[in-house]
Amino acid sequence: MRQRVAIVGAGMSRMDLPRYELAEELVAEALTELLEDTPDLNINDIDCHIASYFSDHFEQQLAMHWIINDYIGLSSKPVFRVENGGATPLDAVIVAYWGIVTGQYDICLVTGWEKMSEVHTPKVNEFIALASDSDFDFPVGGFYSGYYAAMAVRHMHLYGETEEDLARIAVKNKNNALKNPYAQWASQYGKEISVEDVMNSRLVAWPYKTMDCALISDGAAVLVLAAEEAALKLTDKPVWITGVGLGSDTMRPGDRVDNPVWRGRFAECEESYPDIWSKPLSPYPEMTNLASVRLAARKAYEMAGITDPLKEIDLMELLGPYTGIELAMYEDLYLCPHGKGKELIRNGEVEMGGSLPVNISGGVMGQGHPVGATTIAQACVAFWELREEIPDKFGHDDMQVDGAKTAVVQGHGGTGAVGAVCVLQR
Amino acid sequence: METKILEERKYDPNWEIWSEKGNLSPLGYKIVKGQSGHRLDRLSQAEYFISTQAHGTLYHHSCGGLSQFYRGLLKKELWGTFCPQCGFTYMPPRSHCWNPDCRLTKCEWKRLPHEGVVHTYTIMGFSAAPFLSMLPFILVFVRIRSANTTIAGRMKGIDPADMACDMPVVLEFIDEPRGNPMDFYFRPKEGVKTARTSKEVERLRKQLEPVREWVKKNFGG
Ligand SMILES: [Zn+2]
Numbered sequence A: 001m002r003q004r005v006a007i008v009g010a011g012m013s014r015m016d017l018p019r020y021e022l023a024e025e026l027v028a029e030a031l032t033e034l035l036e037d038t039p040d041l042n043i044n045d046i047d048c049h050i051a052s053y054f055s056d057h058f059e060q061q062l063a064m065h066w067i068i069n070d071y072i073g074l075s076s077k078p079v080f081r082v083e084n085g086g087a088t089p090l091d092a093v094i095v096a097y098w099g100i101v102t103g104q105y106d107i108c109l110v111t112g113w114e115k116m117s118e119v120h121t122p123k124v125n126e127f128i129a130l131a132s133d134s135d136f137d138f139p140v141g142g143f144y145s146g147y148y149a150a151m152a153v154r155h156m157h158l159y160g161e162t163e164e165d166l167a168r169i170a171v172k173n174k175n176n177a178l179k180n181p182y183a184q185w186a187s188q189y190g191k192e193i194s195v196e197d198v199m200n201s202r203l204v205a206w207p208y209k210t211m212d213c214a215l216i217s218d219g220a221a222v223l224v225l226a227a228e229e230a231a232l233k234l235t236d237k238p239v240w241i242t243g244v245g246l247g248s249d250t251m252r253p254g255d256r257v258d259n260p261v262w263r264g265r266f267a268e269c270e271e272s273y274p275d276i277w278s279k280p281l282s283p284y285p286e287m288t289n290l291a292s293v294r295l296a297a298r299k300a301y302e303m304a305g306i307t308d309p310l311k312e313i314d315l316m317e318l319l320g321p322y323t324g325i326e327l328a329m330y331e332d333l334y335l336c337p338h339g340k341g342k343e344l345i346r347n348g349e350v351e352m353g354g355s356l357p358v359n360i361s362g363g364v365m366g367q368g369h370p371v372g373a374t375t376i377a378q379a380c381v382a383f384w385e386l387r388e389e390i391p392d393k394f395g396h397d398d399m400q401v402d403g404a405k406t407a408v409v410q411g412h413g414g415t416g417a418v419g420a421v422c423v424l425q426r
Numbered sequence B: 001m002e003t004k005i006l007e008e009r010k011y012d013p014n015w016e017i018w019s020e021k022g023n024l025s026p027l028g029y030k031i032v033k034g035q036s037g038h039r040l041d042r043l044s045q046a047e048y049f050i051s052t053q054a055h056g057t058l059y060h061h062s063c064g065g066l067s068q069f070y071r072g073l074l075k076k077e078l079w080g081t082f083c084p085q086c087g088f089t090y091m092p093p094r095s096h097c098w099n100p101d102c103r104l105t106k107c108e109w110k111r112l113p114h115e116g117v118v119h120t121y122t123i124m125g126f127s128a129a130p131f132l133s134m135l136p137f138i139l140v141f142v143r144i145r146s147a148n149t150t151i152a153g154r155m156k157g158i159d160p161a162d163m164a165c166d167m168p169v170v171l172e173f174i175d176e177p178r179g180n181p182m183d184f185y186f187r188p189k190e191g192v193k194t195a196r197t198s199k200e201v202e203r204l205r206k207q208l209e210p211v212r213e214w215v216k217k218n219f220g221g
Helices: A023-037 A064-071 A088-101 A121-129 A144-159 A163-177 A184-188 A195-200 A228-234 A291-304 A323-332 A341-346 A374-386 A390-394 B014-021 B064-074 B129-134 B198-219
Strands: A005-012 A048-052 A079-082 A107-115 A203-205 A218-227 A239-248 A315-317 A406-413 A418-425 B026-036 B044-053 B079-082 B108-111 B115-124 B137-144 B151-155 B168-173 B184-188
Touching (some): A005 A023, A005 A088, A005 A228, A005 A374, A023 A064, A023 A107, A023 A218, A048 A064, A048 A088, A064 A079, A064 A107, A079 A088, A088 A218, A088 A374, A088 A406, A107 A374, A121 A144, A121 B129, A144 A203, A144 B137, A163 A184, A163 A195, A163 A323, A163 A341, A203 B115, A203 B198, A218 A228, A218 A374, A291 A323, A291 A406, A291 A418, A315 A374, A323 A341, A374 A406, A374 A418, B064 B079, B129 B198, B137 B168
Parallel strands (some): A048 A079, A315 A406, B151 B184
Antiparallel strands (some): A005 A218, A005 A239, A107 A218, A239 A418, A406 A418, B026 B044, B079 B108, B115 B137, B115 B168, B168 B184
16 A cells, blocks of 8 residues: 655745745745644654755756755755756655655655746746757747747647637636735736737737746745655645656657657547648647646546546646647646637636636746746645635635635646646545 | 867857856845735835846857768758668757667668748747847748658748748758858748738737837847
8 A cells, every 4th residue: 555645734935026035035935834834843853855946047056955955944854856847846746745655754845946037038038948959949049938839829720729719818817816915916917907918918929928928936835745644643634645647758849740659649639630731640749739748647637536637626726838838738638628628718617616727826827937836836725725725825715616625736847848747635 | 089170160269258257256236125025915125135246158069979960051951860770750860769669779861851841830029038139030840851850940031920830841041051050941932821811910910010119129220
């Protein structure tokens, strides 16, 4: 029998650009919240510390997790950094889960942070683009908004969603964030937006305008995971990690069209590919979807016994840095058939009050996207949802999904070079 | 064996001085009053010291087994690789076949045709720092004829509104190639007409206007 693993505590900093505090102070801000909410946890009880930050370039500091580790009183404890692009924070949670599930540790702290405000925005884009292929994709002027935009263009070409469909996703996420007192969008913009506002925002990479894109943020988030026995001593409301899945795909999105490893692996997605002459040998994921995420979801759902995700999952926090990839991932996460992602946003199923609200927090385009903290922060919101603590955390009950029992948190890195899915249940 | 230089395009030696110049010495500072606090309903003000530093360096990147590709660019030739076992053709090239059945078979070089098809594209209105002055530009992923992968590049000689997936293109070289993927670009192979509605064309033009103005303002003419 595997050891059961629960999340027993969560905390996050307010997200903003800039936050003037040091990274370690932001982690302390998040950890203070966790400690206040988990009074029986002593820092000395932590057996292992798994740290997450994305880039050494943002602060010209390698091994930043060593600074964080002693700052919060953990010197003497095992610590290491997980680095996996945008998937880093959720992967750090998964590594902590492994540490416990194997019986090696009872209590693991996961910290995540990023300070992206020290260099100007085009430089931020350049540093992030260094996590794309810097021999072929970056030197011709590519950067992440461009790669994702090209992927969305192909998805729109094959499956027919419109710029307005994509804009609706931005409206959902950003307006959700207005109700979140930790959210960057709430302080940075602070008022409701419409589809028209998205359409009129500045072009970044067609079809994406600024409002279709993730924010650039400073912030931190933390979780404490514990083995069953320890968990039940620390809280009477543990949130169990019941499913975990990972996957990968090519670094360069352009390599995916005929990739031999995908052939025949996704029969359910290949039928939906339109009958056109340029059909590649691997019609899924093509350049439109994220196979790494689909594999991760398959594995995580199987482990958690989820067979009808749209019905069985009560809320989802996913890493949608661009509106089009959130839409494509509705498909990759089995919420709808391949090519039908647009239906979920058109009919409101992913809105608050719909059958499966996605990114109640506002996600990366609302709550914020300090890369190393992002999905840990989203997991914090999922944790509070499952414990029905949103009214206390947000100061109102508009965003609490009543009786939520199952949440999914998804992360990925690159243009889907790696993907991760965690199922959380109370 | 000693390494011999066969050919060299020299760079300005001032770059060596530049690369040692900044290296995190403090250049300036400011003291600001800014926002602090854990949640939006608990904000406060605090004062912060902000220090400005610079750091840069030169990289000397060997292109390894793919050197043939870059030397080909200097001669305005497109060289890709293929796997002698499964026949998969790579552009961008790879030294080893990635097909798991081929067990990392060593690929061989072949010249590829200077034409292909736009698999997908985007019209860039913003970019990473080194490319800002070139905005707006069209980024394309092109499947070179006979290749099993697509390569990222630039599209020229077309109104952005006329761009479409699956468009046939030809590959052309700049006048003085430097051994960089920017040495070549793509042009439409045939006459093109827009696949967009007139409303969509108008909208795209409107979206591009502020980009052009911004570039003009920041980089001139
Ligand atoms: Zn082969």
